[in-house]
Amino acid sequence: MSESEVLAYPEDSSAAEFEDRLLLAERTSSEINQAVLQPMFRTSWKFWALVIFLSLLVLWGLFAWGYLIYWGMGTAGINRPVYWGFFIATFVFWVGISHAGTMISAVLRLLKADWRRPITRGAEAMTAFALMMAGLFPFIHLGRVWKFYWMLPYPNNRLMWPNFQSPLMWDMVAIFTYFIGSTLYLYLALIPDLAMARDHTGKWRQKLYRVLSLGWRGTEAEWHKLHRALSIFSVAIIPIFLSVHSIVSWDFAVTIQPRWHSTIFAPYFVVGAIYSGLAALACILVIVRKGMQLQEFLRSEHFDALGKLVLVAGMAWVYFWFAGFIVEWYGNEPVTRELIHEEVAGSLAPLFYLQMSANLIPIVMLIFKKVRTTPWLLLVATLLVNVGMFTERVLIVVGNLQRNFMPFNWGEYSPTWVEVSIVVMTFAGFALLYTIFSRIFPYVPVWEIKEGRLRYTVRRIGRLLVPTAAEIE
C-alpha cells in the first residue's frame, strides 16, 4: 500500500493524526530542508540587537574578570571561612545544565525514543556551550590563574606533577573528557545536515559547510559508519556523563565539612543536574521555537514528553534531597544542626524556601498535560526549576561554608559586583553562543527527522489504519 492510498481517506481522523505526528503529511524532503534552512537566513534587527546586547554583557564580564585578576580575589565577596562562593556555585550549575544534552541524545537514542529526533541538536549544543561556560570557572576562581598549567600533567625539568588524589584533578579530567566527547557527538550528528546545507546555500556559508561536512555524500557506507559511530558514542558517553557530576559532588563530599561529607552527594548531584538540565532545555526550546518559527518541528508532543521527563527528574531530586536531609536532621550533630537551623530558620531561610518552592511548584505544575503542552506555562515552570536549582547550588556551596566546627570562624558571605558581572557574563555568553549557533548550523536535525519518517509508515490492515515502525537503526 502506498502513501497516496492512505491519504485517500481524509475522513479518517486517526490517519490524519498519525500523519501529523509522524511528519508524513504533505512535506517533501526538500520542503523540510527549506523549512529548517530558511530561519537560519532570516535575521531581523531584533536578532542583531540581541547579539549586541549579549556581547556587551560579555565584554563587561571580561572587564570584571580582568579586574579580579589584577587586584586579587579580595574584589569578590568570598572570605574566610567562605572560601568558595558564587563562582563555584555557578560552576556546578553549568555542569548540571550540560547534562541534559547527553541525557536526551544518548540515552533516548539507545532507547529508540522517537520523539527525541527534532530536539537532539538543540540539546547537544546546550551541553557543549554549558560546558564551555562551566569550564571558565575553574580558571576564574583560581587565585593565580596565570599558573593554571601547573594542574596539567606535563613532563618538566623540575620533576613536578599534579596530585591525582585531589578531586580537582578528577574534575579537570572528567570535564575535559566530557567536553571532547559531547562536542564530537554534536559534530558527528551534524555532518549529514552540514552536507545538506552545503548543497542548498552559497557564498561564505557554502565554503564553511563544505569544509565542515568532510566531503559527505550520503553513500550507504557513510551512513553505516555514522550510525556505528553514533551508537558507540551513545554508549560510551553515558558513564562519562554520570561521572562528571559525581566528581563535581566529590569536590565537596571528600572534605569533612559537615553537610558536605555525605555519601548521597554523587547521585543527588547527578539527579539535580538532570533536573535542571532538562528544564533548561525545555526553556530554550520554547524560546528558540518562538524566535525561529520552528512550530512545525517542535510540537506539543515533544514538549509533553520532555515535560514528563522533567517531572520524573524532579521527583527523583526531591527523593534524593529528602533522603540526605532527613538523615542529617535526625543525626543532630552540633555543626550539622547549626547548618540546618541556618537554612530552615536562620539567615539562609529566604534562599532555602525559594529553593524548595521553585523546585516543588514546577513538579505540581508539570503533572498537568495542559502545562506540559502550553509553551508559556512550560517556560514558567522550567524557569522556576532553574531558579530553584541555582539557589540550591548557592546554598550547598556558600550556606555550608558559613558555619564550621570552630564558632570563632563562622562568617557571612554576599557577592560583589565582580562576581555578579562574571556570573552574568557566562549566562550572556551561553545565550550568545547558542544564538549564533542556531543561525549558522541547522537547529533541527533534518536527517534524523527524515529517518524517523522512513522508520514510520501508516499501514492499512483490513479496515484499520495502523502506524508501524521498521527497524532501521
Added chain:
Amino acid sequence: MAEIEPRWVLIVDLDRCTGCQACVVACQAENNVPTVGEHETIEGRWLHWIHIERYWEGEYPNIKARFMPVMCQQCTAAPCEPVCPVFATYHTPEGLNAQIYNRCIGTRFCGSACPYKTRTYNWLRPEFPEPLHEQLNPDVTVRSRGLIEKCTFCVQRIRRIEIEAHAQGREPVDGEIQPACVQTCPPDALVFGDLNDPSSRVSQLATSHRSFKLLGELGTDPGVIYLKGGETNV
C-alpha cells in the same frame, strides 16, 4: 643525624594563656604576615597565622572569657593535603604539614577542607605599611596575592638551629628550637619540642591528664596538643 625523625609538637597550656596576643604579633613579625586593615578584617580576611579565639562561658554576671590560641594544627592525617591539585601542601617526614607558597595556585580547596579554618588566603596584594616594610624577615618568602599561607611552626627557625647544631657535630637540644610565638609568650603557655624524644619537655607535658587535641574526634591527629584550662583562666 637522629635515628628517628623528630615529631615536632606544640603544647598550648590554656591554664597559662592570658589572651595577650603577643604570639600573634611575634608571628606576624617573624613570618612577614601582611596587614589588611580594618575593612578587610571585618570582612573576615585577616591573615594571622595564629589567632586567639575568645569564647564566652556562662551568662552575665557569672561570665568567663576563655582564650584559645589556634594555629595550623599540623595534622598527621591532614584533610587539606590530599585535596590540593598541585602538591602545594604536603607532609614532611618530620610530621610537618608544609605549605609551598610558590607552588600554590589558589584553588582554596585546602581552606575549605580544613576543619580548623587556620589557613589564610592572600585576598589582595600584600601590604606592609611603614615602618613594617623595613623589618621583613629575609628567611621567609613574601607571598603574593592569590595564594594560601599558614603556620609552619617557623620551619626556618627549625632548619637554622638544626644546621648550626649539626655544624657543631651535635643534635639540637630540647628547648633550643623556638618558634616566634613560643619565644614571645610571656606566661610560658606555649612549649615546642620533639615528641619522639621521651625526655623532652613536650613529651612530659603531653602525658598530662589535662591534654587534649582540638576536634580530636575528627581523627586528624594534630601536632598541637592543648592542656585543658581550669578555674584560673577567668
